[in-house]
Amino acid sequence: MSGPLVVVGDALLDVDVLGAVERVAPDAPVPVLDVAEERPRPGGAALAALLAAQDGREVVLVAPLADDAAAARLRELLAPHLRVVPVPWGGSTPVKTRVRSAGQSLVRLDTGGADGPVGDPGPEVARVLESASAVLVADYGRGATSSPALRTLLARAAARVPLVWDPHPRGASPVPGARLCTPNGSEAARAAVEFGVPADVEGTVAAASRRGEALARGWGAAAVSVTLGARGALLSFGEGAPLVVPAPFVPCADPCGAGDRFAAAAAGLLADGALPSEAVTGAVAAASAFVAAGGASAVRVGAAAPPASVAGTGSDRVADVIAATRAAGGTVVATGGCFDLLHAGHVATLEAARALGDCLVVCLNSDDSVRRLKGPERPLQPQDDRRRVLEALACVDAVVVFDEDTPEAALAGLRPDVWAKGGDYAGTELPESKLVQSWGGAAVVLPYLDGRSTTALVRTARDRGAALPNSNSRFIDA
Known part of the structure; x- marks a missing residue:
């Protein structure tokens, strides 16, 4: 099916302030960072949209955007890669600034993000969703999916094309009919309480299975994939045995953005006609490769990302493993x-x-x-x-x-x-x-x-095989 992948959700601006720490301040027991550079990049739904665009897809981002300098910078970063369709918003653009040295975050500073009313999506948003080959909702709990008019449009889209919903604890529930929902372990634990599953043990596969099944039924979704970090993902269809897709071992200096990489890859694969099991398998591979390459801190606006088919294993990931190790000073x-x-x-x-x-x-x-x-x-x-x-x-x-x-x-x-x-x-x-x-x-x-x-070992196997009665030496040699 032709048409863009439409990403709907809350857009943020992320900034990494990078430098070296070689001394402690004389007036307080705190490290002194000598700033080398600042790297702005899209965050939230905007990061998911950028990653999908870097896969070579036509992408449209639908997001509430404020009228402020941070939103203007965000649109400037995205303009070469994808189309942005703004939804009026009375808040301020959230900016997350991470101060980093030697591959590690020292502190994060959050500014902006003041609440405000989300306006009517308007006819352009309706046209974009009607033309979509698939829809990804990247909910960061800042009001993008709270608009009743937008939810109606998303429900209509879910009845026509694959819709992937990446939920947030402070966000709205997925619209019925989603092809795939992708909560992480803690998000699934909180959401499943509403459907009678206690939030006692969070990290076990058995707990993820119970929550995935309850969420698939409660949300009216075709499938729910509970992402389990380094252990991969569990895919539940609401009944029967779930599918567990293990993740390859990769060094993890910075897991930030792995959920966006997972959701963007899954939505793209579903748009290509993949089954949910195939989409989740590909998404685990893509997220693993993303983490091995350094996570969100390694994202370069203007560069192509590894394709969703990257398996995260074998010689294809050697460069990513080495880059991540060296980025962490290893x-x-x-x-x-x-x-x-x-x-x-x-x-x-x-x-x-x-x-x-x-x-x-x-x-x-x-x-x-x-x-x-x-x-x-x-x-x-x-x-x-x-x-x-x-x-x-x-x-x-x-x-x-x-x-x-x-x-x-x-x-x-x-x-x-x-x-x-x-x-x-x-x-x-x-x-x-x-x-x-x-x-x-x-x-x-x-x-x-x-x-x-x-x-x-070969000599021992041949000697023992030859000593067996009626032995077939050709079989042993093989």
Whole structure:
């Protein structure tokens, strides 16, 4: 279905004040920030709209906008990316200013946001909603969805196209007929009290399941996805077993904006014809990639965002993992190998390498590279399987596959602070040492557990298989 993705909700202006803290004030025990720059960006529904536009979609933002300097700045930021259809509003534009250093927020200053009446949406808003391929309501509890006339228009849209409602505790309830509602865990806990589910235990999957089911029925929604942060999202259809979509592990320096990234991705996928289960799976992947890239603080107005199909795993996210680690002032560690049959020696080396820094990237030999190094019978597992097994380890943050015989080219792209090699290399010069030292890094050797190797495991399997009566050696070899 053609037509824009229409985002309806409360627009905010976010500002990051960035600098370095190197001393304490002489007149009070507080840090002194030497300001380096200020970065304004859209916030609230405006951020969700910008992220959808950066996915390459035609987007229209419908939002109450005040007649003040902050609103003018917000419209200036959005103008190159999307169309803004304002709704008259008697309040003042909320501005959230975060003072940050070394990837961490020191304080947040909130100004503006005074309440005021939301005016009639007018005929232009009605025309925009009638032309939509999908609608995303990003409710930040500041009155955008309280207008009875606008709610009537949204209810009509929900009967015609996919409507995603991202609720807020201070906002209005979703209109009936929403295709998907996306509360987070705490929002679901508060909202479900109205439908008889107590707000006792907030964080469990069982509690999220009960709340998602109650909210889907109570709100009259086709489905409710309760987002669970690092654990992914739970999708309930109001009855039957819910679908749980796990999130890949990613370093999280700043989760701000992850909910907007999730909702924008889900709405876009539904507009493309995806099922709710497919939309939530894609939205979890997109939100994970967004967080890995640094969250809202990494958003650049004028830049393209990672597509919603980014899975947040594998080599596609290596750059995001490294960028997030360095933004937080952390240490990037890399190691490498074939990791054909993962064994205790591998795990010991990987855990030791991860302990040297704040993220671990594994450089994995491709299938062709392993064959050249180990012979035509290797690898025993294809590279995609070996990569997935490594990514499942808590100590591994990302994996990059390289096709050369040595990892130098991969290392030159990654530029880790530490290159860790497992084995009996102590006192000798590692082949990669000079390369790593060229950008100020260090190459180190880690202890290796004696007697553990893939070759030994294969030999043991063949020997034991040959000793079995009526054994099929070809099966063992396979």
